[in-house]
Amino acid sequence: MKQILTGGLAALALSALPAFAEEAWKPTTFNLDNGMQVVVVPDHRAPVVTHMVWYKVGAVDEQPGKSGIAHLFEHVMFQQTDTLAPGEFDKIVSRNGGQSNAFTSWDYTAYFERVAKEQLGTMMGLEADRMVNLVINDDPEGPFISERDVVKEERRQRIDNNPGVILQEQVLSKLWAGHPYEITVIGKMEEVAALTPEDGLNFYHEYYSPENAILVVAGDVTPEEVRALAEEHYGKIQPTGTAHGERKWQSVPLLTQTETIVYRDPKVRQPVWSRYYNGTSETREPRESLALDVGLEILGGGMTSRLYQSVVEQQQLAIDASSYAWTTLHDEGPALITASPAPGVSMDDLEAAVMAEVSKVLEEGFTDEEVVRARNKLAASAIYSRDSQSTQANNFGSTLALGGTIEDVLSYPDRMKSITTEEAIAAVRKVFAPDRHYIEAQLLPPVAETGTDAAE
Template identity: 70%
Template sequence: MKPTILAGLAACWLMFSPIAAAEAPADPNAPSTFTLDNGMQVVVVPDRRAPVVTHMVWYRVGAVDEAPGKSGIAHLFEHVMFKETENIGPEEFTSIVQRLGGQLNAFTSWDYTAYFERVHRDHLGRMMELEADRMVNLIINDDPEGPFISERDVVKEERRQRIENNPNALLQEQVLSTLWRGHPYEITVIGLMDEVAALTPEDGLEFYRQYYSPENAILVVAGDVTEEEVRALAERYYGPIQPTGLAINERPWRSVEPLTESHFLSHSDPKVRQPVWSRYYLGTSQRRNYEKALALEVGLQVLGGGLTSRLYQALVEEQKLAINVATFSWTTLHDEGPAVIFGTPVTGVTLEELEAAVMAEIERILEEGFTEPEVTRARNRLAASAIYQRDSQASMANMFGAGKVLGWTLEEIKAYPDDIRRVTPEAALAAVRAVFGPDRHFITAHLLPEEGGF
């Protein structure tokens, strides 16, 4: 399965407790949560528009948890989980779901690993049976054609295609490694080639025993179900699984240290058709500083969030120096992520000239400040986007699963649209000024069509 690295997208711990609705809602159609006796947390998100359910299992393990020298094992394990168990033959997991008319996949991030199936509501029990089976009965051996070693080769090829054969991805990997140097996020989720190649079945077994246990998992079911139906099925299929108790309660998250100096990185490749200039600053995260993160999201939306943004209008429409220019930030990781400015110049304009023009415009904008109408538009756009996501059952399952893994309550997860609408122009401006301030170090990156080009 191919991972989805969410830079956003984003990735919460619950103590063992008796089965109880810790956040029981008054509205029977509102999301609710309870915990099984073995420590597995369950989230139910009713959605009765069609007789369909999205069944997800989120594990509190990602690239951030990998031991030194074992990069890529969380992502590799995502692949291995689809192979074979003591009860299900090779590739049979996927074929069972597809024969039932369902869809399935999985993804790994720095903060979590998640697996999902989307099927008719009548097949929810079968999905739980399949997921519960591979939580405890996965086959991992040293057979060269077996699940672990064969998928290790698949991941190596995936790295070649997705990273090493992709100039933009290769440069971004280098930039993020510099931004997060010394932090557990430093190594890319897919892992380093030599470390992935050295992973052994013994590494896989140890990883499986430590992290793939019910007390380290969150079950999310969104769709045409009630809490009572999900509770009965979860108790039947997941309830008998005994926790291993090996998962580490304290995850290795920690605040990212600011850059102590500015850096310049460049990468050229014949596959690059247009040069790209970008500048990376250390931003923040909703988990580290919620109010500042939301203010930064609004501020960057005003600054470079689309065709009507200040930077696009100035650099593309008016000065005609760039084909595009934009800003964005990763605020949905647990720890601080990057805040980025990037653009592509028109023919005849160098990256240095574009950089000077962009930074001069940013300096002018931050001196002038934001207006109330443009901040209102930015807030409404972000709030509407979050609300529209709830129109998708899969998006709701992802939203609540990622939120719970990162430690948010259901009410906090649902509050985002209202919270973003409360960001003031003063707060948005202050957040952008703090991140892009003249005293802040940054990483400049040039993606070039050919050696010695732009």
């Protein structure tokens, strides 16, 4: 259950971090001779470890016409190597009482296992094996082509069968038009279907190399133990020399016109209204990003926020209302205002009520009390996330994969607590300024009179 801390309780939390967490939160980092970066986060509360390998490659790095290959490759990595039969990787992890999974973003790909500490060496051996010995061939039933079919089906189920995701894909393709983020991580169906084993081999050789990887181990270990195991399993891997580190990141240009996208579908039971504005990113604008997070927390961060209290509780025009921003991508993500109308409320009336509250905030600003409460809540949430071993590993891995540092993670709560009232409202006023263009998105059921489910 998510714990929400407000006011004095949040302030108390910031100064009352448990002693075990303070001790655990002392990461050590070093590099192997082959260029692989290693981060060790000791946590001795239980004899378990989270082992993660992050590759500095994601959907942003894909070649034109090859969308989805980074995500497809994540699937292929679990199949077959020169020494492991198809599916044996997962079986070994399971037999050892562990859990394994992976995920792909626009900015990185990560693989992880959570096991008893005595199995850490086994996990390193498995990851090192598939870093160099992956089988990719043109067998129709082989690891690449079979997983390509799996990904196609995944797209059908997760995107093509989900009206809300279809609409979001349409909006983001316009918000990020011309940027490498433009195409969703899972890729376009026709481009995924056209990916070849040769594409897979080229991608593997270019990006899956120790100098392009970050190893993060959090748990009941010491830096000395991890160094010895990492040298044994990863240290002997020779770098390919092709992992050039030249990412395709670029600043996202501001929208040049305001658009409305309406998507109707019979599966829609609850209409949703949203506005997408150009936001920012913590990587590119660290302080402004934190200030925007604080401002959006006050505006629409929960049931006590300005928006929720106004349009849900007081006016009863919506069943939900919120605001948030995608600030954790390397390049600028969207800042959103979104709400769902109460029964019988039109989209026009909902929009008018929501934007009236936003305009009021832009004009009047925030109180010091609101800012203190919001920034303390966000800082406390970051501190208490240190209680989770997997979250620790994720925080360090994702930050380093984006080009950040260990200190960026460690200093986050203090930096968040230093955001001023003036900075918070300035960030919100900049993003939602009257001259800023946006994309309005409306998710609706079919028109009752015609029964159509066509997008407008």
